[in-house]
Amino acid sequence: MLHTTPGLIDAIRARFAHVDTCPFQGPRVFFENAGGALTLKSVVETSARFAAIPDNQGRDNVASHALIDIINTAKADLSVFMNAPTGQFFAGESGTELLFRMIRTACVNAPKGSKVIGSSIEHPASRSAARRWADIAGLDYVEVPHNDDTGLVTADAYRAAMTPDVSVATILHASPVTGMGMDVAAIAKVIRSVSPDCFIIVDGIQHAAHGQVDIDSYGVDGYAISPYKVFSRHGYGIAWISGRLTALPHDQLIDAPADGWEFGTRDTGSYAAMSDVVGYFDWLGAQVSEVSDRRARIEAAGRAIHTYETHLTNAMINGTGNLPGLRDMDHVHILAGADNPAREGLVSIVVRDVPSAEVVSRLNEQGIRTHIRKADHYSGNVLNPLGLSDCIRISLCHYNTEQEVAQLLAAVNEMAP
């Protein structure tokens, strides 16, 4: 495990900016990773370097050729990182914008009278896009209910709602409210077994930082991530699309190459920053395995991240040292079950008799950053069926430590009535 290799957690933390100090607040523990993970120092340096370059792509000069090479290298890096040997990667405004673009394209090209399927567990990015564009394209929208107790939607739940006339499907990889990861490959397989040509689009935004993206094994057509949630920076999103989705008529300039999905001039630095992210996973894989193949190292990093994050969430739930875990605190309720094997680095709780906003602010006063999720248009789909107006989201990444978990437990324990 990451923390059993001497010095490794320190070496990991040294690669990130603002690990234990907020430039606005001072010392702080960062448990708001689902809102935006820490940024790699290499990404900060790369972004500054490229921000100073005036040149554009598509010119016949040395700088322009270099920029194109850097973008192509980043796309090749992404295809190893996400195991996508076919199809293409492109950048957009944000993960949300890319989900809208992919879903819109699939819907407006779908046969009239066909259906769009998605689940109530999804973030509004994909749910809103699917409902809006189903409506505009004259398609029926079918909602697959998630399980309130587990915070998950299963392949069986999709199976029960699937019909051969479903032409577009959306899947959430991991929930930013419950923290649970879905079995994307199993869900996609069920969809294809009933409607083989269905266009399947996945929201991987919350999942990506927890490692183990393996697009080739999913059998899907689109996958979106938000780079600032996977150790890069704000300002763009990255999508992968299959050859089939690439070929659908889509928004683009008249007479532009048919397979182009990018809009306008690209930010080369944003692509170069993704190469930094891939380089980081590669480095981490080399610390935890002996394998020489790059993809194998990235997979080893993903497994190590998942194992260590589970160790941390288990410590949070079951206790560490002589501190009781969240499950042992009578005033704390854990969403989606204390022993949920689908958990990906996130624990959402409510504290009895203390409003969630107050919990978040009392933790902030002690330098512990968490976030409230409200039953609004972002999280109401998960919280309303549970009869909750809000909850506190504690989200971690593999650079967090057991000591930080202990700080959180001590602070929450003190909130007992």
Ligand SMILES: Cc1ncc(COP(=O)(O)O)c(C=O)c1O
């Ligand atoms: C699962 C999921 N989908 C979509 C989004 C929206 O991402 P962005 O704001 O980066 O477009 C988020 C952000 O929290 C998310 O967690």
